Amino acid sequence: MSNREQLRWWQVLLVPLSVLYSIGLKVYLWWRLPRQSRAKAVVISAGNLSVGGTGKTPVVIAICRYLQSKGFRVAVLSRGYGGTMSHAGGVVSDGEHIFANSAQAGDEPLLIARKLPGVVVLVGKDRRKTARQATEQFGCNVLVLDDGFQYWQLHRDVDLVLLDGERPFGNGWTLPAGILREPVEHLRRADALLVQGEGERCTTLTQMFPFTPCFTWQKSGEGIRQLYHADAHWRADLLSGKRVYALAAIASFESFRQTLTQLGAQVVGTRSLPDHHRYSPADVLEAQRLARECGAEVIVVTEKDAVKLEEMPAMLLEPPMWALDIEACFSESFWQWLNAQVRAAQRLRSSQVSATEGAL
Known part of the structure; x- marks a missing residue:
């Protein structure tokens, strides 16, 4: 400490x-x-x-x-x-x-x-x-x-x-x-x-x-799921070796980035927005553009971001967007x-x- x-x-x-x-x-x-x-x-x-x-x-x-x-x-x-x-x-x-x-x-x-x-x-x-x-x-x-x-x-x-x-x-x-x-x-x-x-x-x-x-x-990856696809759930270790773009509107973005790294993900790009930020379609499109520029295979967000993003109209996401579920152990x-x-x-x-x- x-x-x-x-x-x-x-x-x-x-x-x-x-x-x-x-x-x-x-x-x-x-x-x-x-x-x-x-x-x-x-x-x-x-x-x-x-x-x-x-x-x-x-x-x-x-x-x-x-x-x-x-x-x-x-x-x-x-x-x-x-x-x-x-x-x-x-x-x-x-x-x-x-x-x-x-x-x-x-x-x-x-x-x-x-x-x-x-x-x-x-x-x-x-x-x-x-x-x-x-x-x-x-x-x-x-x-x-x-x-x-x-x-x-x-x-x-x-x-x-x-x-x-x-x-x-x-x-x-x-x-x-x-x-x-x-x-x-x-x-x-x-x-x-x-x-x-x-x-x-x-x-x-x-x-x-x-x-x-x-x-x-300790934080533990409880799992990952694909936004707008209710049946697409996987183990968190699927992130290992993946090139990911981290997107989040939380108070401690660095902690989120560290969790992704600990799971073996290659964080090739990030975007941190203010805590409790309300997403717009423009935010998603910009994240997709930046993720493609970084060569990311997937955009990863937190669960807190996912509850807001999934209330927006479903979008064709490329690269796809995954939410990381976190468990306190x-x-x-x-x-x-x-x-x-x-x-x-x-x-x-x-x-x-x-x-x-x-x-x-």
């Missing part, structure tokens, strides 16, 4: 604003955290300390699949960034049917809904409201907050924070001089730290936060730890309900 980055000259000028931001945030949290609302279900948050991508979506999907396997009725609560339903809130999926497209729900909630049959997916800025809806309307007993570490209005039973294994804290400063949404010491609120990569990446974090468990996880020790945390939260909630009923 590398040391903190050096400040650039323009970041130095912003340091006073970062100091004011951190002080104001600490005062707000001193007032807000004791006044959090509590849901009628176990609440798990998977969030970030920094801006940018750390792999939350595949982690959320893996956690939900595990909880489903243990018999829980699960709901994912997302803000729905970039979707028209974000302000008023709405149902993306009831676990059986999907009711929204990417423009309404946002690309990540729609992807989660498609990959998790049986899981309720709700979006809305007010996650206290969607938490009530998940428990009262859908009978969910575990709620997973997507990007919830900074949603301070709702109490969490398990707070998971994902960190970039290469540069977890950037230059160490909060916004606007750095990339941190909160000061580093706020990680003490976390119940566990999740770092992508090998085990040694937890060493420094464990020294900094000795009472907070740290778990590593954890050790058995993490799953045992998570199961123990959820069961303990359930028991505590049951005892509190019993005590309240006894007092009545």
Whole structure:
């Protein structure tokens, strides 16, 4: 794990604003955290300390699949960034049917809904409201907050924070001089730290936060599929030796490129678009032109890109366009730890309900 980055000259000028931001945030949290609302279900948050991508979506999907396997009725609560339903809130999926497209729900909630049959997916800025809806309307007993570490209005039973294994804290400063949404010491609120990569990446974090468990996880290619061809699915290792053009509108494009390289692909060209970018036919035609110029055999996009691209009218794609499905892989020790945390939260909630009923 590398040391903190050096400040650039323009970041130095912003340091006073970062100091004011951190002080104001600490005062707000001193007032807000004791006044959090509590849901009628176990609440798990998977969030970030920094801006940018750390792999939350595949982690959320893996956690939900595990909880489903243990018999829980699960709901994912997302803000729905970039979707028209974000302000008023709405149902993306009831676990059986999907009711929204990417423009309404946002690309990540729609992807989660498609990959998790049986899981309720709700979006809305007010996650206290969607938490009530998940428990009262859908009978969910575990709620997973997507990007919830900074949603301070709702109490969490398990707070998971994902960190970039290469540069977890950037230059160490909060916004606007750095990339941190909160000061580093706020990680003490976390119940566990999740770092992508090998085990040694937890060493420094464990020294900094000795009472907070740290778990590593890895990205694995779950498979590839051809866009607009429902039956065209293959193993991810088919990419080995292929000349590919990488196209993505995600926060961490370099991570996507590295994953393709690790799968043995020859990345001969790339195009990175802003996170949550809405594709147009012109974007696709330009990608095809650039891919042909590079001699690419195939254009590869992420799953998040695919949910938006496949809502466009089907196009004759040459070279063809494939979506790489990613899976988050954890050790058995993490799953045992998570199961123990959820069961303990359930028991505590049951005892509190019993005590309240006894007092009545």
